[in-house]
Amino acid sequence: MSDHRLEIEGYRIATDRAYHPDTHVWVERLAGGTVRLGLDPLGLETMGTLAQLALAAAGTVVERGEPFGTLEAEKFVGPLESPLSGSVVAVNDAVVDEPRFVHDDPLAAWLVELAPADLDAEASALVAGDDIAAWFAAKVADYRLKGVLAE
């Protein structure tokens, strides 16, 4: 996996997956046709220190844009929006037990595994491949310009 990792503007990012450009949820395709979802380090930084995570149980059907879970940081509860429609087939209980694992390595700490309903169609809304580095760098620059991130 390390071959697929880049450092961009001080953040580690992986190029072996796709990213939702607004929610910072990453999508990693697995061999069996399922995908794993997680949070990229920039999105994680905007959320603060995770205190609680709740994820949809296996078998739950989620629609694109709808929550596949919730998280709590700084006493602030918010939704985790799914970038894809599909069925949850597995949940990473380790990060539910210890949300700090997500901070330890956000690119390794997957949250749920999804059987996507229409991956080819919905993946077009994600940032992938050669576009990742430029998108991520622009996002960091935009956040810094707006004062969102501390230097």
Added chain:
Amino acid sequence: MSTDGGPDVLRVLDFGRVAPLRSQTLWHAIAAGVATGVSPTLSFLRPAEPYVCIGYHRRLDEIDVAECERRNLPVYRRMVGGGPVYLDDGQLFFQITVPASSLPPMRTTALRRLLAPVVTAFRDCGIDAELDDAGEIVVGDRKVCGHGAGQLGDAVVVVGNLIERFDHDAATAVLHAPSAVARAELLRMMRRYVAPTDVDADSFREAAVRAYGSALALRPRWGALTAVEQERLADFDRRFADPEWVRGPDRPGPKHWQVKIRAGVSVLAVNDGSSTIVASMIDGRIGRAVVSDPNLDGRTPAVGDALAGRSIGDLGDALAPFGPAGHRVADALVGAARSLP
């Protein structure tokens, strides 16, 4: 939508004294309205009767449910964050609800933006309040306003309270505690770090309306619930009264009992099989520690004295004179302290 208020308007609602259930469901209904385009809203209410409320992700067993039943206190689960809290008519609650898209993406920044006007309101009322680095509204080192926040659909709501009177005993009694020692330390810390404010509630409300209007660049205008919000209110009434909702989903339990009093201040209890330790933690240092361990041969008061005031990184050195039992106590405390949120 005629009661919405229109563009550039901060809708203001004051529900007065309401039933405990409605003191939660009203502002959830407002969030549902704001999420669908109703004006940003500042609302106020006061629970007519005492009750207990638990944060969205928290386990019900953090509450002493039997004690709540004995006191005839209903328990509800809200959809915003934070821990279990005791609410009564000595607290005026406010809620600021805005579209999620109007806030910066950094949550701490968004939260501070929505809490800063409360500090302005306190100051307008002559109270030297500040929003500290940890995001607590304090006077000195004492919390004077609890808060929680959440994104409900496309609306973000931040809730908080003006504490006119605070029943520290009841607020402690409704929480689960593993021992009388733990409960006593919890009460001591609650009294030390949570304080009421001597402010006229009407003056505070008026100051808060001015402060939020100014901070959000909106014109405050008194309004009422929309028809859609009324419908959603009925939905939330049903959901919040459902015992399954109150019980919540199964969640992993904490490795150690701990209660956060305010940011940086907690009480925790550890039992490693030999030692039982109850300790208060203040900004990374032990406030007070009560240790029980038969292997310490009556030296437990001395261990407690050695721990007081020490930082987590110093515990090994502090307890080295107490031999293996001391090391075990230090290791247990370090592990528990590092698991604090």
